[in-house]
Amino acid sequence: MLVSLILAGAEVPVPVALRLFLPEEWVDDPERCAAAGVPEDQVVASSKGAIALAELDRLIAARVRFGMVLADAGYGASAAFRVGLSERGLTWAVGIPRNQKVYGADVQLVPPGGRKRRPVPDQEPREAEAVLAGLPWRRVTWRQGTKGPLAARFAATRVRVGDGKTWANNRHLPGDEVWLVGEWRSSGERKYYLSNLPPRTSLRALAAAIKARWVCEQAHQQLKQELGLGHFEGRSWTGLHRHALMTCIAFAYLQHLCLTRQRPAGSGKNARSGSGTATIAEPASSTPRHYDTTVRRPRHANPMSALPAQA
Numbered sequence: 001m002l003v004s005l006i007l008a009g010a011e012v013p014v015p016v017a018l019r020l021f022l023p024e025e026w027v028d029d030p031e032r033c034a035a036a037g038v039p040e041d042q043v044v045a046s047s048k049g050a051i052a053l054a055e056l057d058r059l060i061a062a063r064v065r066f067g068m069v070l071a072d073a074g075y076g077a078s079a080a081f082r083v084g085l086s087e088r089g090l091t092w093a094v095g096i097p098r099n100q101k102v103y104g105a106d107v108q109l110v111p112p113g114g115r116k117r118r119p120v121p122d123q124e125p126r127e128a129e130a131v132l133a134g135l136p137w138r139r140v141t142w143r144q145g146t147k148g149p150l151a152a153r154f155a156a157t158r159v160r161v162g163d164g165k166t167w168a169n170n171r172h173l174p175g176d177e178v179w180l181v182g183e184w185r186s187s188g189e190r191k192y193y194l195s196n197l198p199p200r201t202s203l204r205a206l207a208a209a210i211k212a213r214w215v216c217e218q219a220h221q222q223l224k225q226e227l228g229l230g231h232f233e234g235r236s237w238t239g240l241h242r243h244a245l246m247t248c249i250a251f252a253y254l255q256h257l258c259l260t261r262q263r264p265a266g267s268g269k270n271a272r273s274g275s276g277t278a279t280i281a282e283p284a285s286s287t288p289r290h291y292d293t294t295v296r297r298p299r300h301a302n303p304m305s306a307l308p309a310q311a
Helices: 031-033 048-060 077-089 128-131 203-211 216-228 237-262
Strands: 003-010 012-020 067-071 092-096 101-104 138-145 146-160 167-168 177-184 190-195 290-296
Touching: 003 216, 012 048, 012 237, 031 067, 031 128, 031 190, 048 077, 067 203, 077 092, 092 203, 101 128, 128 146, 128 177, 128 190, 138 177, 146 203, 177 203, 190 203
Parallel strands: 003 290, 067 092
Antiparallel strands: 003 012, 067 290, 092 190, 101 146, 138 146, 146 177, 177 190
């Protein structure tokens, strides 16, 4: 399983990190790891969220600029991951499961009754799905696609996530105040998200931020299918990382060629048109398991033309 970070700006994605996630059965089997060439210092239990945060730290240390971190529910369900992003001063929007417990933004801690000594919330936590079910859902268009406007129905409200300390019956105290956002797709499917964007953020801006992940999801499909990232069948740590590095280099080079084609030609020459993506590929229905985190560049930054050097 790979944990990846993709830097995207102006709908131009470039992979900047790929790290192997070792499941528990591998970490508990040193001989198996040794046979695959896994370095001893890498044979440690580490969650996908912790790996992603470490890679974000590496990007920050390298002075890579980005405006927002986007991630799917595989990461967003982790309170530690969300807290880690906030502690780094990062703006984020992440997917969550529909049963994520949240409190109203007006929740208060009150003196406990009986023999309890610690303050308790004055309301019970509710599931994200139930909180949004009673709110109005508005149709929002977040961008223009090749076949017309891209739109869905959205609902949003301010909440405090139930990810604080445990206080009773495995319930958690309220955490920070954030946005809870629901997306109701034309297929009938509903998705749920949390974001620490400012309280005055419009529903359209929330939708646009959340849906910005599509270009990186497309990049993952292209990496795995068109460039062969998902075709590796070896059992070697070194072999896997060399294979992954070569696919990332190929992807970055193709993006460089695409951006070069899009630049205006010199005086007296006509500019050549480009497709805006390195390759064209339809997402496959079945692909290797691959967990991704996305980092978005600020809107004012120019598209990245080459992959920066990595340690």
